[in-house]
Amino acid sequence: MYKSVFRPSMLKKSLFVNKIRGLTSVTQNISLKGIFSLILVVLMLNISTQVNAQHNELSLSEFTRIIPKAETHIHFSALIYPDLALKLAKKNNVELSYSTPSELITDKTWTVSPFNAPSDELWGGYFQRLAEFQSVIKTSDDVKEVVVEWARRSGIVSNVKYAEIHIPYPNASTALDIDLDSYFEGFKLAREQIKEDYGIDLRYVGETYILSHDVINAAKKEVETYGKYKEETAIVGISILSIFPDITDVKPVLDLARSLGFKAPMHLGNRAFSPDKKELVKPMWDAIDILHIDRIDHGYFASFDLELVDHIADKKIPMTNCPHVIVGKFVFPKGDIAPTFTWDNFPFKLFYEHDVVASLHTDTPAMGSSYTLAEVYEEVVDQYDYDKEDVIVWAENSFRSALISDSEMKKYLKELKDWVYKNN
Numbered sequence: 001m002y003k004s005v006f007r008p009s010m011l012k013k014s015l016f017v018n019k020i021r022g023l024t025s026v027t028q029n030i031s032l033k034g035i036f037s038l039i040l041v042v043l044m045l046n047i048s049t050q051v052n053a054q055h056n057e058l059s060l061s062e063f064t065r066i067i068p069k070a071e072t073h074i075h076f077s078a079l080i081y082p083d084l085a086l087k088l089a090k091k092n093n094v095e096l097s098y099s100t101p102s103e104l105i106t107d108k109t110w111t112v113s114p115f116n117a118p119s120d121e122l123w124g125g126y127f128q129r130l131a132e133f134q135s136v137i138k139t140s141d142d143v144k145e146v147v148v149e150w151a152r153r154s155g156i157v158s159n160v161k162y163a164e165i166h167i168p169y170p171n172a173s174t175a176l177d178i179d180l181d182s183y184f185e186g187f188k189l190a191r192e193q194i195k196e197d198y199g200i201d202l203r204y205v206g207e208t209y210i211l212s213h214d215v216i217n218a219a220k221k222e223v224e225t226y227g228k229y230k231e232e233t234a235i236v237g238i239s240i241l242s243i244f245p246d247i248t249d250v251k252p253v254l255d256l257a258r259s260l261g262f263k264a265p266m267h268l269g270n271r272a273f274s275p276d277k278k279e280l281v282k283p284m285w286d287a288i289d290i291l292h293i294d295r296i297d298h299g300y301f302a303s304f305d306l307e308l309v310d311h312i313a314d315k316k317i318p319m320t321n322c323p324h325v326i327v328g329k330f331v332f333p334k335g336d337i338a339p340t341f342t343w344d345n346f347p348f349k350l351f352y353e354h355d356v357v358a359s360l361h362t363d364t365p366a367m368g369s370s371y372t373l374a375e376v377y378e379e380v381v382d383q384y385d386y387d388k389e390d391v392i393v394w395a396e397n398s399f400r401s402a403l404i405s406d407s408e409m410k411k412y413l414k415e416l417k418d419w420v421y422k423n424n
């Protein structure tokens with residue numbers, strides 16, 4: 001299994017050895033230098049005490065919750081907390097089908113996720129609910145408030161240093177009813193405020209849904225619009241969400257995105273379109289070898305094909321995994337053509353133990369019973385008895401999943417290394 005280059009045990013050992021060496025060399029000179037050396041010993045002990053004071057050994061739980069992280073897999077469309085939706089609805093005179101958050105929590109269309117809808121009715125109901133939430137957003141300040149609220153409720157407690165939010169294209173496959181300038185202005189304002197208030201560096205990934213060949217030209221237009229707002233809104237990637245069995249059909253859209261300077265992550269291996277497992281993994285092979293995508297979001301079906309898992313590891317393609325939307329819930333609306341994932345066969349463990357650059361994320365932190373990234377990390381540690389060394393690798397992998405330059409990534413990994421040094 002791949003291990004971090006800076007394990008806590010190594011750090012502790014090297015610090016201890018240095019302290020002993022320093023004290024030994026000083027005490028050897030006491031007889032020659034007399035009082036001067038004694039002063040040096042006192043000084044060394046003082047420094048040693050200060051070093052100890054900087055080291056703050058955290059419990060596994062606390063370490064897991066607050067280790068610096070990158071959150072690169074969350075969707076704006078699932079980021080609107082029920083109470084905030086009510087507040088915005090009131091402000092914008094939108095009528096919602098519920099009047100208190102607790103009323104909503106018991107509603108089946110809310111407690112299901114895109115992955116656990118056991119029937120067509122609930123599956124459709126879930127998306128109607130998403131659309132209802134999005135209908136409350138009318139101004140740039142509304143957009144900003146939704147994003148800032150995520151940072152306040154999940155980002156800070158999870159010590160997120162860097163985040164990427166997937167944003168849907170308004171007025172296309174979503175119910176967002178807001179003009180483009182206000183929409184992108186809202187994301188820009190949110191980014192500024194989150195940086196200032198919480199120190200989180202936030203970027204965006206523009207989503208474009210290609211669910212039939214008819215919309216390929218429309219998707220290209222969406223990518224061009226993202227390009228227009230790219231710099232001021234800090235959009236770093238375009239995520240093409242498609243269920244085409246032949247994934248290479250989306251190549252013209254992806255080529256356009258790249259020509260405009262975007263990176264290309266893709267949601268893959270989480271939507272079933274065939275009962276044949278070989279067919280389900282084929283788009284992943286093609287996305288890697290033909291489309292050369294920059295990141296796989298989800299990718300759970302890779303667990304059907306160990307050769308593919310090793311291929312992803314060899315290519316060092318990051319995989320972002322979101323257990324809270326999968327575990328115990330993986331039932332497709334069109335029948336049981338894929339397994340229900342439980343903690344026993346949840347693919348993250350397999351990916352991680354096959355040296356894939358696998359990281360943990362939330363996907364839909366405001367949905368159902370809202371949850372934070374810190375809770376996701378903690379739950380995975382608890383389920384599999386992982387330790388701090390593993391948590392460090394996941395945190396490293398989270399930064400490696402970011403669509404940023406090599407120099408920025410080095411900066412984040414150095415900051416993580418310093419944090420681990422101080423907290424072990």
Ligand SMILES: [Zn+2]
Nearest residue numbers: 075267297363
């Ligand atoms: Zn997702």
